[in-house]
Amino acid sequence: MRSGVRRLVTVAMIGVVALGLSACGGSEGSPSGTVAGLPITHFQSGMKPNAPTPDLQVRNGSDDAADKLATATIADVESYWTTELPDVFGVKFEPVKSLLSYESNGPNQESGCGNTKKNINAFYCGQDDSILWDRGVLLPNMINQFGQLSVVTVLAHEVGHAVQYRLLDKAGITRGTPTIVKEQQADCFAGTYYRWVVEGHSKYFSVSTSDGLNAALSSLFLVRDVAGVSATDRGAHGTAFDRIFAFQLGFEKGPEQCAGLNLDNIGPRLTERSFDSGDKNQGDIPIDATALGYLQDSLDKAFGGAGVAGPKIVAEGGTCAGGPATAPASYCPSDNTVSVDVTALADLGRPVDQDGEFAGQSRGGHGDFASFAEVASRYALGIQKSVGASTDNANAGLRTACLVGAWAAATSKLGSTKLRLSSGDLDEAISDLLRPDSLVAADVNGKRVDAGFNRVEAMRTGYLQGSSPCSTRYP
Ligand SMILES: [Zn+2]
Structure with missing residues (x-):
């Protein structure tokens, strides 16, 4: 992600993540129950x-x-x-x-x-x-x-x-x-x-089709090209x-x-892209109150088409008074807020040190987009709740990952907001999505889908196809 409006995009795409989540037609079976037709196994x-x-x-x-x-x-x-x-x-x-x-x-x-x-x-x-x-x-x-x-x-x-x-x-x-x-x-x-x-x-x-395949997918991350x-x-x-x-x-x-x-x-x-000339080979911004303000604006505009009030992002420590508690970010249904722990998000969002990672030293954080995606997932749950969709089952988790993908794609089209995707951001999201405690494909209670294979597929569906398949594939 990068901040700053240096490029005017003249495509009017406000409300690009238009949701029809209460409509449940066109299901392709139960994508959360299998991995490409195989049972989900644990060993x-x-x-x-x-x-x-x-x-x-x-x-x-x-x-x-x-x-x-x-x-x-x-x-x-x-x-x-x-x-x-x-x-x-x-x-x-x-x-x-x-x-x-x-x-x-x-x-x-x-x-x-x-x-x-x-x-x-x-x-x-x-x-x-x-x-x-x-x-x-x-x-x-x-x-x-x-x-x-x-x-x-x-x-x-x-x-x-x-x-x-x-x-x-x-x-x-x-x-x-x-x-x-x-x-x-x-x-x-x-x-x-x-x-x-x-x-x-x-x-x-x-x-196994759960942790085993997750490990295989995570290691493709290790040998990826350097961002840019x-x-x-x-x-x-x-x-x-x-x-x-x-x-x-x-x-x-x-x-x-x-x-x-x-x-x-x-x-x-293909999503591989060079950095924009203004990015000077770094697309990461620190996660702080200002960045979260940009994120709020981006999410409000992207999800504007849903026609419901979006949750407010509040620095309340990452848990809700009456539950749930899915720190570092929780969606709180009682007052329609996303409670965040800014310190924990800032730590998660530190830049990835790819050279260090390759040489076996610390990899740093997961990048700013990992933190943004965590918060965006809780925000998307608020939108889903407001339109009457389920929020506490496996499909809600995958639908959430799909909506985060749709939002990520939308950021590049929201000309008037200060956040947009930069080179490497999608990989930060994948890296986060495959973490055992990632929230991006988790339901409102933090229960996540075991198979990273399905999590990644869900986010990619939203990224490449927009939000409409999110509700039909994951009803
Ligand atoms: Zn090769």
Whole structure:
């Protein structure tokens, strides 16, 4: 988010989040009860205790936990593609020619794609059809911060690139294919592999559709591009928002959909954008009374079309006298206010330190938009209550996330308000949405939907399609 009106938008879009929440037609079943048609499961996700020892040669490999996990992942993902590639595309899957484990903080290893020294990374190298990973810094940090499944996600993505090299024209891949298309396909292929694991086909891993998939989605956040990179830049990987879209597409629809991704069909939904020139590479503003005033104005205008009085945001400590208490922000039905704990919101809203995060240090906060989204979610519950919609069940949580997405998209069209989305904001919202104690997809009592998969889908629906599907999909 950034403040300040430096750009006049001449589109009159006041009241863009027009609600018809009491109308309950057009339901697509019960999206909160399943994850892409699969039951919501709860168990410890990760490597199975009885996982076999993979029969793979790894150059410069070691016995450490990171290498064991990486090797098991490659073996598993390759075994998936060994049956899937012939079945779906009629193409034989040749395993990746070589695997190299290195320490970015140790001696250099020769590779087909340059020096490994100081290269904190994991990647597919097309030059010699190899996959390389840094077991010195990157993998241990990922395991520490995001758990085993972060390594599985990243390496499944890298094998996805190897799959592209085997499919070539069957996936529309040529020398000139933009990086973003290759990245979207690889994320999508990772999603198809995860579905296979979730369905119980893997010898190495078990993944639940709640915390397990949440971890997979959160780790796409770790490897996102730095904010401010435009989707058309060489080397762009996509924002977390865009990447999760591709992953979920693969999970829901399978590998044929992934191979069909190209610039024409992904272009319109890509959210990666450069910072506006006035933003000077920082889109975050401190969360204080002034910022909350801007937020109030933005929400009032965006939800004006609902035709009901919007709640007032008040600094009353984040809980309501007569309940509920969902600090740092609560919707209080008794006086139609959103009570906020400004200090806690300011802490949550500190900028994300992406370099620190990548190197395994503190990640800072979740960014200003995380805090705004928390408050916006409570405000949206007030609007829902006033129009007579339910506020205390799973659909209310998802509908709320959907409305926050619709509001986020609307901020760019509300020319007369001081808040609008800046580069990186959507990723801050995703990062917040996947936190275990996020409010963005929680009902009025703070009860949230277990599956981050569904939370993200709900927010994206609102962001890309506006508020009308919020009430029909989540009645
Ligand atoms: Zn990639």
